[in-house]
Amino acid sequence: MRWLLLAALPLLATGCTAVHDPFLETGSIRPDAPPISTEVSPEFAAAYLPSISGRIESVRQTVRGDFFEQAIVYSNATASAGENVLTVRVGTPAEGTAFLRAPTRRAILAEMRQALPGVAMRINAAAGQNTHGVYGYATGPLGTSGSCLYAWQFAKRTAPLSETAMGRIGDGNYSAQVRLRFCHPSMPEERIAALMGGMRLKPVTSQTFDMLRYAGGSGGLRSQPVSVRAEPVAVIDEGAEPRRTPKRRIVEEARAEEPAVIRNAVRVPLPDEAGQHKVTVTVAEKPAEEAGEKRTPRAKSVLVPMPETAALPAGD
Template structure:
């Protein structure tokens, strides 16, 4: 036993010190690569727009972060074909990868076009077009009897208005119209215009897509209390106390009593003097055995 215990003890210590890989214990060291979240912003924040013949912008979905943004600018689709008429603009620095260093290959464009316009026989034009951002490629195809579809692509090497921090852009356009011919619909991409991209553009788009976007803020409404009345219980009518009316007492100076008033006659009326007296009229006192003073020419009579 004295020999066995020292021999087993180092093996137990070595077993406790061995490393055991437990994924539940190591999840804190994993850096997840979550996809960016796309948010919807006002059409006023669209960085590019098509000519008026394309209609109005319906919505703008975007993903924005520092030095990079992607917008899907959606126009109305008046055709019976499935899919959106959407102008996609991706802007970033060349350090983001090969996407912002060169134009797409023909094979990549064909794969994108088949996914965006399934069942439409698209034909790539041998003559490229040109707009305010430079040269672009496009393909057109018939849609029904009168309509047509357009798929255009463009690589703008420099869209930044500042020398420091140059940014490039990848542009895609999927557009169908029920009455436009193939020759006319090709000019839609020619009327594309882009806003200048500056350092403030990325901050503005991040603010528009974040919590600072005030377009969908809730409105607080004050709710009135709900009163539940039980019909089985008789409720005595509420008596409303009568309001006590207090007459305003005028000061003594304003209480004027007019006595012996004289009425002023109007034209054509007779003048009548009316005397009103509230004091009692004293009766004249009779004198007994008053002496009659004779007047001149009269006979004096002695009356007892």
């Protein structure tokens, strides 16, 4: 029995270590977190509409591997809820069947009900056409004079084929799924479909993905709020005791208000009415002690001869 127990110990140890422990295998678990959507500058938009649609307000994008999605938002001047948005999804056929063929009618109806709730949309039997091929669209009235548009398109290639074999490798096999939801307060149904007719996709190659990853990582430049330092405001409380001013400050202010004293004035007499007036002019002079000079005696008066009164013209 003793030898049987010793022989069974390795088997028991092996059975214990064979139990699945997720805490010991966390390094092999693949992260399934969704990619983060970032906002980029409108210049990185993968598509654009004609100028009658207005300007691009924002571009939100998600990039992962060989797939990216952009929501290109235009201004909405109507009172209806929702965004006027051009959605572009670009990827390879390896990403799924969405990049192999156009959407089905059933899928379009579900998308349209979610994008335009409460609007009576009608699918046009005649397909439209633009630079990238044919597209389908539906229109519906909005208010008294406005309308809404929902359009969809599948572009099999997002860039023209290069002439060389190396160029074709760099182009990649990218397809695009495009959706447009747009409402206008005064554009009729006959005219709003022209927005999808003027839609243009920018060429998408493998280099485009690198550019979009850089744009999403760098972020859009926005004006940051400037911090302004507020100066303290004095609040006067009538019930509080008056603040006492230091005596030294009072003395300095009093000295600043005292008139200047003129020392060692020099009297300069001018000629009198008889021909020699004596007029005293006071001139300020720096004390000799302050200037560091030796005091010297000076004459206290100087006679300046002037012309006789009778020789002057009358009135002078």
